[in-house]
Amino acid sequence: METTAAFTGLECVDCGTTFDAAEETHRCPGCGGILDPTYQYDAIDLDRETLESRPFDSMWRYEELLPFSRESATTMDEGATPLVDCPALADDLGVGRVLIKDEGRNPTGTFKDRGQTVAVTAATKHGASDVVLASAGNAGQAASAYAGRAGLDSHVYLPSRSGFTNKAMVNVHGGDMNVVGGRIGDAGTAYVEAREENDDWFPLQTFVTPYRHEGKKTMFYEIVEQLDWEVPDAITYPTGGGVGLIGMYKAATEFRDLGLIDELPGLYAAQASGCAPIVEAFEEGRDEHDPVETPDTICGGLEIPDPGASPWVLEALCETDGGAVSTDDPDILQAGVQVAKQEGLEMCPSSAAAASGAWELAERGEFGNDDTVVILNTGAGNKEADVLRSHLMSQGV
Numbered sequence: 001m002e003t004t005a006a007f008t009g010l011e012c013v014d015c016g017t018t019f020d021a022a023e024e025t026h027r028c029p030g031c032g033g034i035l036d037p038t039y040q041y042d043a044i045d046l047d048r049e050t051l052e053s054r055p056f057d058s059m060w061r062y063e064e065l066l067p068f069s070r071e072s073a074t075t076m077d078e079g080a081t082p083l084v085d086c087p088a089l090a091d092d093l094g095v096g097r098v099l100i101k102d103e104g105r106n107p108t109g110t111f112k113d114r115g116q117t118v119a120v121t122a123a124t125k126h127g128a129s130d131v132v133l134a135s136a137g138n139a140g141q142a143a144s145a146y147a148g149r150a151g152l153d154s155h156v157y158l159p160s161r162s163g164f165t166n167k168a169m170v171n172v173h174g175g176d177m178n179v180v181g182g183r184i185g186d187a188g189t190a191y192v193e194a195r196e197e198n199d200d201w202f203p204l205q206t207f208v209t210p211y212r213h214e215g216k217k218t219m220f221y222e223i224v225e226q227l228d229w230e231v232p233d234a235i236t237y238p239t240g241g242g243v244g245l246i247g248m249y250k251a252a253t254e255f256r257d258l259g260l261i262d263e264l265p266g267l268y269a270a271q272a273s274g275c276a277p278i279v280e281a282f283e284e285g286r287d288e289h290d291p292v293e294t295p296d297t298i299c300g301g302l303e304i305p306d307p308g309a310s311p312w313v314l315e316a317l318c319e320t321d322g323g324a325v326s327t328d329d330p331d332i333l334q335a336g337v338q339v340a341k342q343e344g345l346e347m348c349p350s351s352a353a354a355a356s357g358a359w360e361l362a363e364r365g366e367f368g369n370d371d372t373v374v375i376l377n378t379g380a381g382n383k384e385a386d387v388l389r390s391h392l393m394s395q396g397v
């Protein structure tokens with residue numbers, strides 16, 4: 001299998017066994033743990049000037065730190081999203097600077113594209129003809145888009161709650177769309193059954209493929225480069241399974257080990273209080289979550305009651321001196337509306353949890369007056385404009 005020069009293979013995060021990426025494709029065959037791509041970092045010769053000299057045109061500009069080359073990737077030039085200064089928000093929060101990383105400007109409108117470009121590329125390298133996943137919505141839309149581009153058939157299992165745009169666009173991309181009654185867990189069961197019947201389908205499922213957090217790590221590389229190599233004091237991240245948060249944690253340690261930065265950013269997991277297993281575990285000082293029995297939030301991307309990678313997410317929060325915060329759905333929607341009103345930026349409800357969480361953290365005195373705070377806008381507001389609008393209607397507007 002053709003890979004980039006420094007990519008060495010996959011390592012199980014639980015038992016530490018290493019594997020040849022040409023042979024293992026998903027979870028650890030020994031213990032079932034998550035596999036994490038590894039590199040020979042001392043063979044990577046990247047300095048700030050080299051990176052700055054490259055056009056800011058795609059997340060694949062960091063290809064030395066990705067498993068596959070840009071040339072061989074299934075890519076639509078995803079990533080390279082703007083980091084937008086939000087002075088009015090900085091005033092509100094009482095901090096030096098607030099910037100929103102606007103992932104809504106990716107090809108299918110969310111940061112899921114960063115994960116799917118790498119995962120679908122892996123599928124093509126392994127000669128897959130079909131890919132499969134269960135998703136709350138955005139990952140399924142992204143997967144069907146990239147699979148279409150690669151000439152693969154995609155099988156997407158979405159819960160009936162997922163938004164209209166997601167369902168419509170899986171069809172438009174030519175995916176095999178399966179709407180499953182119930183919630184994400186029910187879609188997950190249908191996905192498992194489909195895999196049992198079709199063992200040659202290549203899964204693109206969260207933390208089943210080793211490559212989604214790998215793609216999402218590029219968000220952090222971009223943020224520090226966009227800040228002229230200043231590491232932000234805090235990054236608030238709307239957390240479901242924690243794929244992007246783990247990716248950014250990995251990216252920060254990589255950049256530190258490569259000598260590109262000196263410290264790690266404080267990583268903060270923001271969740272909706274109707275489904276906040278990570279926040280609860282963090283607050284109770286546990287190193288693993290307890291599944292939420294009856295999850296209920298309007299933030300579909302965050303309604304993940306049983307996030308299997310929680311030990312890794314909690315490690316990231318602790319090791320970076322970050323934290324965790326949950327807020328209620330009405331406050332989340334209000335935050336999304338307020339950001340749209342005063343900064344112009346459109347956040348979907350799940351992402352708005354990161355803005356609402358930042359407000360709550362500021363109120364708790366978590367930030368200093370000079371801090372630089374980055375809020376991840378993981379998805380575009382127009383994915384769920386109806387939900388944002390109905391919040392205004394609930395206020396009689």
Ligand SMILES: *Cc1c(COP(=O)(O)O)cnc(C)c1O
Pocket residue numbers: 110112138139238239240241242243244245301302348350351378379
């Ligand atoms: C998937 C998703 C999330 C949660 O992402 P994880 O990396 O699984 O925590 C947050 N926001 C949006 C818009 C999403 O689609």
Ligand SMILES: [Zn+2]
Pocket residue numbers: 012013014015016017028029030031032033
């Ligand atoms: Zn293992």
